[in-house]
Amino acid sequence: METAIVSPFQYSLIYNAFSFTFATMAATTIFLWFGRSQVSAAYKNAVTISGLVTAIAAYHYLRIFESWESAYHYVNGVVSATGIAFNDAYRYVDWLLTVPLLLIELVLVMRLTREETVQKGWRLGLAAALMIVLGYPGEIASDIPTRALWGTLSAIPFVYIVWELFSGLGKSIERQPEAVRGLVKQARLLTFASWGFYPIVYMAPYANLAGPDVETVIQIGYTIADLIAKAGVGLLVFAIAARKSEVEAHGTPHAA
Numbered sequence: 001m002e003t004a005i006v007s008p009f010q011y012s013l014i015y016n017a018f019s020f021t022f023a024t025m026a027a028t029t030i031f032l033w034f035g036r037s038q039v040s041a042a043y044k045n046a047v048t049i050s051g052l053v054t055a056i057a058a059y060h061y062l063r064i065f066e067s068w069e070s071a072y073h074y075v076n077g078v079v080s081a082t083g084i085a086f087n088d089a090y091r092y093v094d095w096l097l098t099v100p101l102l103l104i105e106l107v108l109v110m111r112l113t114r115e116e117t118v119q120k121g122w123r124l125g126l127a128a129a130l131m132i133v134l135g136y137p138g139e140i141a142s143d144i145p146t147r148a149l150w151g152t153l154s155a156i157p158f159v160y161i162v163w164e165l166f167s168g169l170g171k172s173i174e175r176q177p178e179a180v181r182g183l184v185k186q187a188r189l190l191t192f193a194s195w196g197f198y199p200i201v202y203m204a205p206y207a208n209l210a211g212p213d214v215e216t217v218i219q220i221g222y223t224i225a226d227l228i229a230k231a232g233v234g235l236l237v238f239a240i241a242a243r244k245s246e247v248e249a250h251g252t253p254h255a256a
């Protein structure tokens, strides 16, 4: 564990980011689950799962927030450690559950053939789980070589997922109704950009930063990426589902 302690500014920044993210994930869940009635039967699972992802994340952000709060005393403008360790494992447990679900929600909203859905869902889901499991030993390692080794191993399934999203799902995008192609591409781009952010944040300790600065970059970096990858992409999946339901029922979507 780091000996130096976060500054009052860093403590409050992270505290507020966790609190904000809990609220955003919870609100997105409510919106998505209520919105389920606005999409046709074919897309209900995609929307349900999008809400499940933000629900799981809301729970974990609440726990992460509580863990952060109990790891420090912040009294009279001075931050001191309580001796209770901040639990970083919540994040990885969260990812282990939510990352495969995120890929499945994307596959479901594309509405591929049953066979393609099952095949892509399994392959992407398993690769995602492998990526997270391999990343964890590196995340908690105290030395850079160990972190780099596990990070590199974790990058192998990561590259496979990115390739699958671009080439595999790319072909299916051409088969989507024209009215949603742009939205689907946006969802894929947002997924790609936010997912690409995680390994960059992971590399923060490689930079020559002080312990508390590394902690701040990691906590804030992962939190921003989670907001985009889960709430942002979830809302886009809902928009795609709603638009496709409309196109499939009436032929053309209403003007936005």
Ligand SMILES: *C/C=C(C)/C=C/C=C(C)/C=C/C1=C(C)CCCC1(C)C
Binding pocket: 095, 098, 099, 102, 131, 132, 135, 136, 150, 151, 152, 154, 155, 158, 195, 196, 198, 199, 202, 226, 229, 230
């Ligand atoms: C909601 C959470 C999401 C979408 C998490 C995604 C996480 C990643 C894409 C993590 C990737 C990593 C690597 C590619 C190498 C280093 C270790 C990880 C786990 C940070």
